[in-house]
Amino acid sequence: MKNVALGIDIGGTNTKFGFVDQDGYLYGETSISTVKTPPGDIDAFLKYLHEEVEILRRQINEELQIVGVGIGAPNGNYFTGTIEYAPNLTFRGIVPLVKLFKLYYNVPMVLTNDANAAAIGEMIYGGARGMKNFIMITLGTGLGSGFVANGDLIYGNDGFAGEMGHILHKPEGRTCGLGRKGCLESYVSATGIKRTIFSLLAEMTEESPLRDVSFNALTAAMITDLALKGDPIACAAFDETSRLLGQKLSDMVAIFSPEAIFLLGGLAKAGDLIFKPTKEYMEKYMFQVFRNKVKIFPSALEDKNAAVLGASALAWKELGVHVH
Amino acid sequence: MKNVALGIDIGGTNTKFGFVDQDGYLYGETSISTVKTPPGDIDAFLKYLHEEVEILRRQINEELQIVGVGIGAPNGNYFTGTIEYAPNLTFRGIVPLVKLFKLYYNVPMVLTNDANAAAIGEMIYGGARGMKNFIMITLGTGLGSGFVANGDLIYGNDGFAGEMGHILHKPEGRTCGLGRKGCLESYVSATGIKRTIFSLLAEMTEESPLRDVSFNALTAAMITDLALKGDPIACAAFDETSRLLGQKLSDMVAIFSPEAIFLLGGLAKAGDLIFKPTKEYMEKYMFQVFRNKVKIFPSALEDKNAAVLGASALAWKELGVHVH
Numbered sequence: 001m002k003n004v005a006l007g008i009d010i011g012g013t014n015t016k017f018g019f020v021d022q023d024g025y026l027y028g029e030t031s032i033s034t035v036k037t038p039p040g041d042i043d044a045f046l047k048y049l050h051e052e053v054e055i056l057r058r059q060i061n062e063e064l065q066i067v068g069v070g071i072g073a074p075n076g077n078y079f080t081g082t083i084e085y086a087p088n089l090t091f092r093g094i095v096p097l098v099k100l101f102k103l104y105y106n107v108p109m110v111l112t113n114d115a116n117a118a119a120i121g122e123m124i125y126g127g128a129r130g131m132k133n134f135i136m137i138t139l140g141t142g143l144g145s146g147f148v149a150n151g152d153l154i155y156g157n158d159g160f161a162g163e164m165g166h167i168l169h170k171p172e173g174r175t176c177g178l179g180r181k182g183c184l185e186s187y188v189s190a191t192g193i194k195r196t197i198f199s200l201l202a203e204m205t206e207e208s209p210l211r212d213v214s215f216n217a218l219t220a221a222m223i224t225d226l227a228l229k230g231d232p233i234a235c236a237a238f239d240e241t242s243r244l245l246g247q248k249l250s251d252m253v254a255i256f257s258p259e260a261i262f263l264l265g266g267l268a269k270a271g272d273l274i275f276k277p278t279k280e281y282m283e284k285y286m287f288q289v290f291r292n293k294v295k296i297f298p299s300a301l302e303d304k305n306a307a308v309l310g311a312s313a314l315a316w317k318e319l320g321v322h323v324h
Numbered sequence: 325m326k327n328v329a330l331g332i333d334i335g336g337t338n339t340k341f342g343f344v345d346q347d348g349y350l351y352g353e354t355s356i357s358t359v360k361t362p363p364g365d366i367d368a369f370l371k372y373l374h375e376e377v378e379i380l381r382r383q384i385n386e387e388l389q390i391v392g393v394g395i396g397a398p399n400g401n402y403f404t405g406t407i408e409y410a411p412n413l414t415f416r417g418i419v420p421l422v423k424l425f426k427l428y429y430n431v432p433m434v435l436t437n438d439a440n441a442a443a444i445g446e447m448i449y450g451g452a453r454g455m456k457n458f459i460m461i462t463l464g465t466g467l468g469s470g471f472v473a474n475g476d477l478i479y480g481n482d483g484f485a486g487e488m489g490h491i492l493h494k495p496e497g498r499t500c501g502l503g504r505k506g507c508l509e510s511y512v513s514a515t516g517i518k519r520t521i522f523s524l525l526a527e528m529t530e531e532s533p534l535r536d537v538s539f540n541a542l543t544a545a546m547i548t549d550l551a552l553k554g555d556p557i558a559c560a561a562f563d564e565t566s567r568l569l570g571q572k573l574s575d576m577v578a579i580f581s582p583e584a585i586f587l588l589g590g591l592a593k594a595g596d597l598i599f600k601p602t603k604e605y606m607e608k609y610m611f612q613v614f615r616n617k618v619k620i621f622p623s624a625l626e627d628k629n630a631a632v633l634g635a636s637a638l639a640w641k642e643l644g645v646h647v648h
């Protein structure tokens with residue numbers, strides 16, 4: 001029998017999870033739909049999640065003992081174990097996630113913001129090993145962020161620190177999932193670039209296959225494919241998204257002076273299309289003192305799921321086990 | 325003979341210093357002009373500073389032994405002991421301050437950003453005692469900031485973290501002291517509100533005593549006096565400054581989730597004129613999760629000079645002495 005931590009990464013669209021031992025070995029991992037169960041019904045979702053975890057556990061050729069659970073979720077609170085007002089989840093208000101999921105696994109259980117979990121994963125298993133000051137940005141349904149300073153993740157006074165997606169880009173701008181206007185993530189995220197495409201379809205006159213796609217049918221991957229082929233609207237959307245991301249990262253550099261910034265998630269998969277202009281704009285807008293000092297890297301855990309590994313590492317930390 | 329640390333706070337206009345023992349007792353303190361010596365001549369300034377320090381030392385009725393020096397200065401680097409490209413000082417480029425001042429006092433000497441020094445002072449002697457997460461904002465010639473998370477000041481990878489004054493408010497906006505355009509401190513600071521007054525004198529038509537004052541003659545204190553009397557242009561300037569400060573503080577809350585924010589410096593002396601609307605705008609723009617959680621306080625060390633106390637505390641820390 002092998003002791004493992006169950007690492008879970010709850011996202012707006014998909015929830016990923018896997019079993020990780022204290023050496024960081026991943027025994028098995030899978031992904032389920034976060035939106036398959038009735039919208040807003042957390043009990044139904046956790047029942048479904050538990051069933052799928054047990055299915056995965058049975059598929060593994062070794063008997064696994066779940067000794068701890070680590071969960072990353074948007075607006076997850078490390079101190080209270082609750083998800084609060086997460087704009088990109090269907091669960092509304094304050095959800096006592098740890099309390100409810102302990103009905104299935106009564107073991108030490110920790111929750112944090114999904115991007116914080118990814119930052120822990122990057123620090124322990126990925127490209128940020130040995131770094132004391134770095135920033136993790138996740139560009140998925142929303143924009144998540146985790147900030148590590150002096151070697152420690154910043155949870156803040158109430159456990160909710162690291163919500164860069166909700167800094168205000170434009171008062172009275174685009175409405176986010178919570179009804180707030182002008183949040184950065186309404187512009188810079190997989191969803192944000194899609195919204196930018198539709199704004200550009202209105203502003204520009206160039207022909208493009210994008211003019212034949214509905215809002216609901218459009219994906220970030222389609223935008224990437226078209227930009228690689230030189231589509232003028234897709235290229236303009238990447239430029240606008242990168243300009244804004246680069247500018248806001250230059251602000252974060254002035255505050256944190258990090259060694260590096262890591263990008264993860266759907267939009268980060270666009271590679272040079274997003275990394276190159278983001279770096280250029282960041283340097284352009286950067287306060288002189290910080291110019292050419294800060295690297296932007298893709299997460300070294302992109303394919304391995306940093307958040308699942310990070311969440312499991314958090315669980316091991318909670319159990320008092322030194323993680324390698 | 326009493327062992328003391330010499331705490332120095334170098335500002336754009338004035339330099340303050342004093343002698344502090346390891347219990348935080350201030351033996352004497354004074355202020356000299358930072359701009360009395362020839363502009364850009366760091367050697368002349370340090371010679372003058374040394375003379376004035378010795379004059380103060382002779383005035384005190386006890387023999388003081390300077391065992392350490394702590395210095396707060398704009399763009400002061402904790403790791404290298406240099407001031408680099410400080411927009412609000414006349415000393416240009418990279419100034420090896422610690423190396424040069426050690427010619428006068430060959431004792432352990434530390435340098436940091438003036439706002440970082442103030443944050444340390446607030447944490448050890450002021451209103452942030454017992455807080456693990458807070459933000460210190462100084463509103464003087466520029467906008468300085470010090471960020472404390474998990475109980476530690478954030479220096480960042482290169483020692484320059486905490487430059488909130490140089491986040492970008494408006495690309496292609498007002499030029500700052502370094503020639504960069506649109507820095508927050510060009511809008512929110514004692515200098516910033518003065519610039520806003522002149523912009524409003526152009527935009528508005530109301531009569532005001534401000535129409536008889538030249539740019540060079542106008543001070544933040546005059547703007548405060550007029551706003552207290554209901555002058556429409558002075559009131560509009562406070563409203564505009566507070567709106568922008570409140571908005572940017574709501575961004576910082578989303579990142580840090582601090583317990584409190586402290587305001588210090590010339591503009592903070594305006595009291596309710598700045599605190600009340602800044603708090604209102606901060607709450608208005610705040611991401612829901614953080615609403616009504618974060619207090620804004622005047623520095624508890626306003627009259628005692630937080631930066632001098634903080635710089636001396638840093639020196640004691642460097643000497644390995646636990647500060648009370």
